[in-house]
Amino acid sequence: MKSCLALVFCVAAVFSGSARQEAGLDKTGETFEGGIGSLMPAYQKRRALLTGEALPPHDVDFAVLKSQPLPPQQNPRPEGLSRTQKKRHALLGELHGHSELALLHGLLIAHLRKHTYPDGAPALFLRLWKEEEDWLLETLPTRWLISAVITFAEHGQSEADRTLAARMGMFFSLMKIYEAERCFSGLPPQKAFKVKDRNTSPLPMGMKDFSVLQGDLEAHLLAPLWRDAGQAPAIGNLVRHLLERLNTDDGTVFRRLALMRNAAEKSRKGKV
Template sequence: MTDDDLTYPGGLPALLDRYEGRRDPFNFGPESLPPLDCDLTALTSAIVPQSKSEKHSDDARTSWAWKRRDIAREFIGNSELAYLNGLLISNLRKRDFPEHAPALFRRIWKEEADHLIGALNLRWLVSSVQTFADHGDTPTQREVGHALRMLFGMMKLYEFERTFSGKAPDDAFGFGRRVKARLPLDMESFSLKSGGLDINLIAPTWEQAQGDPVIGPLACHLLEELNREQGGVFRRLRIMRERRERQMARK
């Protein structure tokens, strides 16, 4: 097989080159992250000012100075703790980071989960739970983080591609135009009547998350939000099941 036949020419080595190319650590210069024992309660009540997003004459010319200003733009008017969570995530995606960053990330979620769940939008909540995949302190934290990183990542790819169909996320497909074609990797077709793949993807991870006091509140909140979401593949499958059931009842 030639590279022309591959979705990703060059295979794994090429993928790793691109992956690693985005993981260069920040140059902090004279700056640093807050210490591990910083006062989290104070950070929950402190508000991020506009000035944190602006460049000042005494700012160091480092990649970190640029990044922290960029992140600050999203958190103006929000709490300093929510902002700190964003700063930690941006570091923990890199190959290297301040030594205490993983422990500080876990500490803020252990001690201030309620505040963060209320302060962060869903995009940052998803980024937070995905960060546990690599930096969780327990097998459960890492396993739940990995599972939700894959689940939400594949949802993002699929839902983005589906927008080109001309249908909104809450607009389920009808039955009349289905193409009976080979599924990738010769997978068996999904059964609307009896298929349980969607439940198999969600239920074990949800149950596992409930047993961990650090990732549990965050993961369960996101899965509850997924359950309430009016659009997306899982809600559309429910709609299609109900339509199919009504069709069969009329026969």
């Protein structure tokens, strides 16, 4: 738990903008009126049981499912579908061009992210990743690999897997929040801010400022995840695969910081 909290504040320090703007909220000064506990109903609502058709048996033949391409999504969506059928319909659109095995993986995650799920769902999910890891890493979109690692936080068999998965889930959730907010800057994710435009207002919650040009916070944030993946038997390869994709993605805050450093270094050399 301590490592998860440390991750929250590390990511917050990297992702926080320098300026603190008045939000015009209620007199309590709370972002969430009623406190963080008031968010529980919204959290619980999305975790209601998916009712409907049963999952395949535990010994389902994965090779057969890999060979079966998904049918086209029927639109508009038919009436009278169960919650599971509605989820399958949505996945048919999202996973167009993939196979029934990719869809089964998506359905398993959808079930396992709920408070209640079919009895055999955890074991089938774990078997799928144990037997088909290479295929899953090569085939699935990154979005589904992220969902998979988050699912291990509750259903991993080892403490090392569950703890690392929880940290990865926190990391990607905060990253998603930050990148979504940044969209309102009007800049594409590949466009770095200019160093000269930095606002010098203090960071929130009294956090110490982060040196964009010389700081090592990224190393303290990412290197332990890479290190601990070596001790996570079920998700180690998945975690390192995701971190490698993070490193090659040109639209992350880490790439933008690297661009800012390069620009500052070129400017410095030009003045020498």
